[in-house]
Amino acid sequence: MIPFFNLKKINGGYRRELLAAIAEVVDSGFYILGPKVKLFEEAFAKYCGVGEAIGTGNGLDALALIIRAYKEIGIFKDGDEILVPANTFIASVLAITENNLKPILIEPDINTYNIDPNELEGRITKKTRAIMIVHLYGRVGYSEKIRKIATKYGLKIIEDCAQAHGAMYKGRRVGSLGDAAGFSFYPAKNLGCLGDGGAITTSDKKLATVVRALRNYGSYEKYLNEYKGINSRLDEMQAAILLVKLKYLDRENEKRRQIAEIYLQKINNAKLILPAQNDLSNVWHLFVVRTKDRDGFLKYLADNGVQALIHYPVPPHKQRAYLELGKASHVITEEIHKTVISLPLYPAMTRKDILRVAAVCNSY
Numbered sequence: 554m555i556p557f558f559n560l561k562k563i564n565g566g567y568r569r570e571l572l573a574a575i576a577e578v579v580d581s582g583f584y585i586l587g588p589k590v591k592l593f594e595e596a597f598a599k600y601c602g603v604g605e606a607i608g609t610g611n612g613l614d615a616l617a618l619i620i621r622a623y624k625e626i627g628i629f630k631d632g633d634e635i636l637v638p639a640n641t642f643i644a645s646v647l648a649i650t651e652n653n654l655k656p657i658l659i660e661p662d663i664n665t666y667n668i669d670p671n672e673l674e675g676r677i678t679k680k681t682r683a684i685m686i687v688h689l690y691g692r693v694g695y696s697e698k699i700r701k702i703a704t705k706y707g708l709k710i711i712e713d714c715a716q717a718h719g720a721m722y723k724g725r726r727v728g729s730l731g732d733a734a735g736f737s738f739y740p741a742k743n744l745g746c747l748g749d750g751g752a753i754t755t756s757d758k759k760l761a762t763v764v765r766a767l768r769n770y771g772s773y774e775k776y777l778n779e780y781k782g783i784n785s786r787l788d789e790m791q792a793a794i795l796l797v798k799l800k801y802l803d804r805e806n807e808k809r810r811q812i813a814e815i816y817l818q819k820i821n822n823a824k825l826i827l828p829a830q831n832d833l834s835n836v837w838h839l840f841v842v843r844t845k846d847r848d849g850f851l852k853y854l855a856d857n858g859v860q861a862l863i864h865y866p867v868p869p870h871k872q873r874a875y876l877e878l879g880k881a882s883h884v885i886t887e888e889i890h891k892t893v894i895s896l897p898l899y900p901a902m903t904r905k906d907i908l909r910v911a912a913v914c915n916s917y
Contacts, residue, residue, distance in 0.1 A: 636657045825843070
């Protein structure tokens, strides 16, 4: 069976460096908000091209803390609205509702699966405060049109970069395109640690200062609490691991592009809708195709030794947790969620396995 993803094989390539980094943390005696976190935050901020990076416990907290910080500053308040893609992973929506703001679900572009800029302006109200763009599957969702709309209406742009570490738009990396961005370092991400982790990037010093307190019980100074904060800190061990893996991120993203290019060239089956053509803005966290008979295709792949997954079978507005959002119809979103299937794509794949996946797709 060709696995969908082989994390053991990926991390095996850096085993010595990872073990040395872990041993260094064990021997240091610093485990929370120590020197490795500081070094990673500095390195990741530089990599993304921003002034600040703040490590968090996970990607959901990163997004939620951005919104919470804007509330503490006085830019957002309870009941305000944030425009967000209807076809995103539920974490994007959870970060909004967790802060007592209202998600306004926007249909995606069927060709890119990212938020459709043409749908934004008609959904803006007096309560709209931000646009959350999600770089879904690793493809950049930002555009100049979105920036112009945000500027026109005085809206913040929040990037959900959980699937797009290292992706670029006209020479700028994601994480620097909006006003603030949230990253996840879940192990399966393009830049993943060996547990949970996340980060916020921004060049807004005031926002960064508030976030640093909020992630640490609302405290700038031990036992003095400025805000009703939370405990969401990237720990030293994960920061040390991320420092190792950050060095290889661009190389691994290039391998992903090469694999995607082979798929795009070799897969030729009229029953499958392939993603839009490859470009440097895409770091291919996932290679997603669409087909009307998804269950049949998924079974065919499994029967022929290829493991595939579905990202994601149920959109947020159809989840039991968000019954209040399910009253509206999101036709494009629902079509995407009914037909998508993700093929194996990870940097440690062999050419033999890549070509085998393509051949199985073609014989379906």
